Each structure stands twice: as C-alpha cells, then as structure tokens.
Amino acid sequence: MAKTGLFDLENHFSFYGAYHSNPVNIFIHMLFVWPIVFTALVFLYFTPTLVHVLLPHGLVLNYGFLFTVIYAGFYVCLDVKAGSVAGLLCFVCWVFGSFLAQHLGFSVAWKFVLAAQVFCWTGQFIGHGVFEKRAPALLDNLSQAFLMAPFFVLLEGMQMTVGYEPYPGFHNSVKAKVDANIKQWKESKKKL
Template sequence: MSFGGLFDVRKQLTFYGAYHSNSTNIAIHVVCVPLLIWTFQVLACDIPVPSSFPNIHYTFNDYLAFDFNFTFIQAALYLAYYYALEPTAAFLYTPQMILSVLTAQSFAHKADHVTIAAVVHGVCWIAQFIGHGVAEKRAPALVDNLLGAVVLAPFFVHLEVLFALGYRPEMHKQLKNDVGVEIARIKKIEGDKKRAAEKKEL
C-alpha cells in the first residue's frame, strides 16, 4: 500500500478486506483481534520506559489502572490514525480502546500476567491462521503488509460490527464492491503466475 493511500479509508479497508471476505474468518477475527490487542497491551506494559517519560500512575479499582507507558502510546497512535481514516467510527471505537488500555494496565500488575497474556495471544494467532487457511483459503494480510495489517485489524473488525448494525450502508456497499474487484484482480494475477509456471515446466 503506497504512502499516498495511507489515510484513504476506502483504499486501506479494501486492502484489508480482500484478505477477509469469508464470514467464518471475519467472525474469528472479531473475537480474536480485540484479545490480541489487549494481550499485546498487557505485555507492552513490561517494556521499560525512558526516564524522561512522565511518571504517571493511577489505580481506579482492582480492574482499572492507568500508567504512562508504551501501552498508552500504542493506543494513542492507533486512535489518532483511526480518527484520520474515519472520525465517526473512531469516536465510537474510543471507549473500547480506553477500556482495553485500562484493564490491560491493571492486569499487568498481576504476578502471572506474562504467562496468561502470552498463552491467549498465541492461541488467538493460531485461530486466525486457521481461519485464513481453512475458511479464507488465503494467506493473511500481514504476509504482504505487516504493519498495515496489524494496525488496521482492530479498526476493520470494529467497522464490521458497525456495518452489521447498519452503520453507513452506502460506505459498506461501496467497500464490498471494492473488495470484490480487488479479489478478482488478485485471483487473476495468481492465475497468470500459475499458468506461467506451468508453461516453464513444459
């Protein structure tokens, strides 16, 4: 994906959607992606922060806490990008991201947080690869664009839920059409490569 289309929500979601058109695979991602983000945030709390960072910590209760660390920075950068892509959807996603950060930062203070987060994280990745291999029958988006896939995934599944609830039907219809065209283009390229390889073998 070129830099010129980095803030074009239609191009970005078409790219990601072309790898996630199967309903079973999408359902797996709707469940697993938020867990992947949350467990990553738990683990990121253990990354040492520079001494120049503000030393801010506040515990709301046994389940919610806030620390100025890399988990907070990751969430802030993701949200900033989502607001640039689609402000209304990003606004609706903000409470979910805030809750994810606060619960992750609280959970990170538990003694066994690394083991639990790592196991859940690994299981979710395995489930998603199964979704791609068995249901989608196509490699995940991260094979072609690691950064774009990892950053877009939470917003994509959030929008899938919003679309299912009736959010911006015209945008949804347009994206489905764009994804269909992109999938057809990719299949043509893959078919051409396969035929070229077969000719070389003859």
C-alpha cells in the first residue's frame, strides 16, 4: 500500500533514482554507501552518552545509537519488510562500529574514518561525474539524500537479486517518475 507525505517511499525512491539511473553509478553506490554509514557510526561512538544504561560489551546509548534508531525507524515506516532489513543493518553497523571504535581508540579511529569517508565519497562523485553525468542528489536535497541513500541501495539490491517490490507496481511507477524527472532535467539543461 502506497503511503503519502514523509513516508511516501515511491516519491523518495523516484527522487533518488533520478540521480542514480546509470548501472555503474548504482553499483558504485552499492559498494560505498553502507561503509559511509558504518564509519560514521565508528566516529559517533565517541560522542557523549545520552542515557546511562549498562549495556554489554561497552556499548553506549550515544548519538550513534540515536541516529541508528532514527534511520531504522524511518526505514521500517517506509516499508516494513525492506525497512526491517535496513534497520537490522543499521544496528549491525552500530554494534560493530562501536566495537571497532573501542578497539582502535579515538586517536586511530578518526584517521580510519577520515580515510574511508574520503575514499567512499570520492568513488561516488566519480560515479556521478563519469557515469551518471549528473550532480549528486545531495546538492538538491541534502537531508533526503543522506537519509535515503542506505535504503535506496538496499532496496535496489533486493529488487535486482530477488525481485522485491514493496507493493505491486512499485517499480513500474517509480521508473515512470524517474524517466520523467530525467527528461525534465535534460530539457532544462538544453535551455541553459
């Protein structure tokens, strides 16, 4: 069943998809988006504890946990099945990111995070510049691009590998919106 407003998956997916229609660019994003999430959570491990609760293995309820809960909850609201998978991946990234941060310590972790972020972001910008030939979505809608990127690549992967659709006709509807968006963008470029 299609949702509207903030939880309109079709609208979010078609916006993001219009910036990611080239198969090579999509593949690059599939490789690099989740490592960006993971390394961001490694860095966020060092943020202040929000709620002091004794958790096993040195896990803390900090901003990394808060972002994990927000992302996971949003994804589940968009689509229960794929969102649950994405939410689980968010929590796996938080747990293992926390373990890695503890092991490395801040003085090494921030360097690891910086190197990984630069490498992954560079790959994505190359994907857009060389293959997509369109600026990244984050230049037009920063929050939507950051929030949807992990879910987009997961849903794209689920569609490619097992033919998953949140509801019947989802991918056909999204493809029509993506094609219309790309056509409109190309026509606007011709006018410049």
